[in-house]
Amino acid sequence: MKFSPYYIPVILGLAFAIPSIGASAQVIGVGISIAPPPLPIYEQPPIPGRGYLWTPGFWSYEEEGGYYWVPGTWVRPPRVGVLWTPPYWGFNNGVYAFNAGYWGPHVGFYGGINYGFGYGGDGYGGGRWNGGNFAYNREVNNFGSTHITNVYNERIVNNNASRASFNGGAGGIQAQANEQQRAMAREQHIQATAQQSRQMQAARTNRELRASENHGNPAIAATARPGQFRGRGVVAANDSVRGGSASAAERGAAARNEARGARTENRGAAAANRAAANRDAGANRAAARREAGANRAAASREAGANSAQQAQAQHAQAQHAQARAAQNRAGAAEHRAQAQQRGTEHRQAAAQQRASQQRAAHAAPRQAPQQAQRAAPAQHAAPHVAAAHPAAADKGREHN
Numbered sequence: 001m002k003f004s005p006y007y008i009p010v011i012l013g014l015a016f017a018i019p020s021i022g023a024s025a026q027v028i029g030v031g032i033s034i035a036p037p038p039l040p041i042y043e044q045p046p047i048p049g050r051g052y053l054w055t056p057g058f059w060s061y062e063e064e065g066g067y068y069w070v071p072g073t074w075v076r077p078p079r080v081g082v083l084w085t086p087p088y089w090g091f092n093n094g095v096y097a098f099n100a101g102y103w104g105p106h107v108g109f110y111g112g113i114n115y116g117f118g119y120g121g122d123g124y125g126g127g128r129w130n131g132g133n134f135a136y137n138r139e140v141n142n143f144g145s146t147h148i149t150n151v152y153n154e155r156i157v158n159n160n161a162s163r164a165s166f167n168g169g170a171g172g173i174q175a176q177a178n179e180q181q182r183a184m185a186r187e188q189h190i191q192a193t194a195q196q197s198r199q200m201q202a203a204r205t206n207r208e209l210r211a212s213e214n215h216g217n218p219a220i221a222a223t224a225r226p227g228q229f230r231g232r233g234v235v236a237a238n239d240s241v242r243g244g245s246a247s248a249a250e251r252g253a254a255a256r257n258e259a260r261g262a263r264t265e266n267r268g269a270a271a272a273n274r275a276a277a278n279r280d281a282g283a284n285r286a287a288a289r290r291e292a293g294a295n296r297a298a299a300s301r302e303a304g305a306n307s308a309q310q311a312q313a314q315h316a317q318a319q320h321a322q323a324r325a326a327q328n329r330a331g332a333a334e335h336r337a338q339a340q341q342r343g344t345e346h347r348q349a350a351a352q353q354r355a356s357q358q359r360a361a362h363a364a365p366r367q368a369p370q371q372a373q374r375a376a377p378a379q380h381a382a383p384h385v386a387a388a389h390p391a392a393a394d395k396g397r398e399h400n
Contacts, residue, residue: 006152031095036067037211040161040237044072044222046144048233053077053134054126054141055084055196056115059165059211060205061098070115070203071229072222075195077137078103080132082190086110086119101189109182111167111174112160116143120158121175137287152279195226202227224228 033212044054057072077084087101088111099111107124107394118126120142127136136143137149166172177185192200203209206229209218217237 019285028128031097032089033095035096035169036061036089036165037089037216039115039165040069040217040221041163042072042237044142045074045222045224045233045235046142047074047146047148048224049137049146050148050150051076051134054086055101055118056086056119058087058101058115059089060200060203065207066213068203069209069211069218069221070200070212071115071209071218071220072115073196073199073226074224075193075199075226078190078193081129083107083124083129086113086115088113089166089168091172092329096166101192103193104184104187106184106187108184108187109177112173113165113167114158114160114162114173118156120156121160121173125154152395199223199226200228211226225350260298284368 002207041057042055042057049053052074053076053184055073055075056069059067060070061067077195080107082103085104085108090099090111093098100111102108107119109296110119110121112121113119114121118124118137125137126140127134129135130150135152136148137156138151138153139155141292143230162173164171164173167175207213209220214237219236220229220236222233222235223229228234
C-alpha cells in the first residue's frame with residue numbers, strides 16, 4: 001500500500017479534554033496523533049429547493065482507511081428554528097479529538113474553523129430564521145435556478161484565510177469559546193439527521209474520498225443532495241476558488257466549469273431520461289388500460305342501473321294502468337247499479353200507476369147509477385117549484 005501521511009494509527013483509550021467547549025459537546029472517544037488535512041477549496045452547489053440549509057464538509061476518520069472527506073451538502077433541518085453547528089477537530093495533550101456537530105437554537109463553538117459559505121469561524125452568516133421561514137443571505141448562498149423569495153443581502157467580511165481544519169496545536173486555529181458559546185453548548189441539541197448520516201456513510205465507503213487517495217483534494221467536495229455522489233450537483237475541489245469568500249469572477253469561472261461538466265453529464269442524463277420516459281410511457285399505457293377497464297365496468301354498472309330504472313318505470317306504468325282499469329270497472333259497476341235502481345223505480349211507479357188506473361176503472365160503473373138516481377128526483381121537483389111560485393118566476397125573468 002502506498003504510504004500517506006493521512007493514514008495513521010488511532011490512539012485508543014486516551015483521557016483527553018478539549019479546551020473551551022461546553023459540557024454537552026460530544027467528543028468522539030479516540031485520539032489521533034497526526035493532524036487532519038487542510039480544508040479543500042470548492043464551490044457551493046446550487047440549493048435543490050426551498051427549506052434546505054447548508055452543512056459544510058469536514059474531515060472524518062476511520063481506523064482502516066484513515067482520514068476521509070465528508071462532502072458538504074444541503075439538508076433539511078430536523079425542525080423549524082434550529083441551526084447546524086459544524087463538527088471540528090481539537091488538539092490537546094498531543095492528540096487530535098473529534099467534536100461532533102449538532103442542531104440547536106444557536107450556532108455554537110466550532111473551533112474557529114473557516115468552513116466558508118457563512119461559517120467563517122464564529123457563528124453563521126448564511127441565513128436566519130424569520131418566524132417559521134428561513135431567510136437566506138444572497139452573499140454566501142448559491143441559489144442556481146431555484147426561485148428563493150425569502151432572502152436578504154448582508155456582506156460577510158472574513159479575515160480568516162486559514163484552511164486549517166483543527167483547533168489548537170501547531171498550525172491550528174487558536175480560538176477559544178467565549179462565555180456565550182459555552183452557554184450555547186449546554187442548550188438542548190439534536191444529533192445529525194438521517195440524511196446527514198447517509199452522507200457520512202456514503203463517504204466512508206468511497207475510496208476516492210480518502211485523503212490517502214486524493215491527497216487532500218477530493219473529487220467529490222460537495223453535493224446538492226445527501227448521498228448523491230454522481231450526476232448534476234456534485235462539485236470537485238478547486239484550488240482556484242475559496243468557498244464562501246470567492247470573488248464574482250472566481251464564482252463565474254467555477255460556474256462555467258460546472259456547466260461544461262454538466263454538458264458531459266447531460267448526455268448520460270438524456271439516456272436516463274429516455275429510459276425514464278419509456279418507463280413512464282409503459283406506466284401510462286398500463287394506467288390507460290386500467291382506466292378503460294374501470295370505465296367499461298362503470299358503463300356496465302350504469303347500464304344495469306338504467307335497466308333497473310326502466311324496469312321500475314315500466315312496473316309503475318303497469319300498476320298505474322291496472323289502477324285506472326280497476327277504477328273504470330268500479331265506475332261501470334256503479335253506473336249499472338244506478339241504472340238498475342232507476343229501472344226498478346220506474347217499474348214500481350208504472351205498476352203503481354196501473355193499479356191506480358185499474359181501481360179507478362172498477363169504481364166508475366158503480367158511481368154512474370148512483371149519480372143518475374140523485375139527478376132524477378131533482379128533475380121531478382123543478383116543475384113543481386115553478387108552479388108553486390109563478391110570480392117568483394116572472395120576477396126572475398123581469399130581472400133578467
